[in-house]
Amino acid sequence: MQLGTRWTAREQPPKAVPEALHAQIAAVEAALNPDGLSAPAPRWTLTFLEGRPVAELDTGVIVSQDAAGEVVVRYDDDAEFG
Secondary structure (H helix, E strand, O other): OEEEEEEEOOOOOOOOOOHHHHHHHHHHHHHOOOOOOOOOOOEEEEEEEOOEEEEEEOOOEEEEEOOOOOEEEEEOOOOOOO
């Protein structure tokens, strides 16, 4: 796995993030519920697994591109957030 970059949710994704992922990343971010308690926004981590991009939010949401080029959104049940 190759480390790509990190950025804060609701900020413009860095240039390293493939355009194909942008729409689903924006959809995930739109669904985030700000708690109003001044908690820091979660951060995304971009990596590349077998040459394909994987963007994972600190909350456990993963946006990736599969071998066929389809963008997939899933949740990592093992994520520890809080």
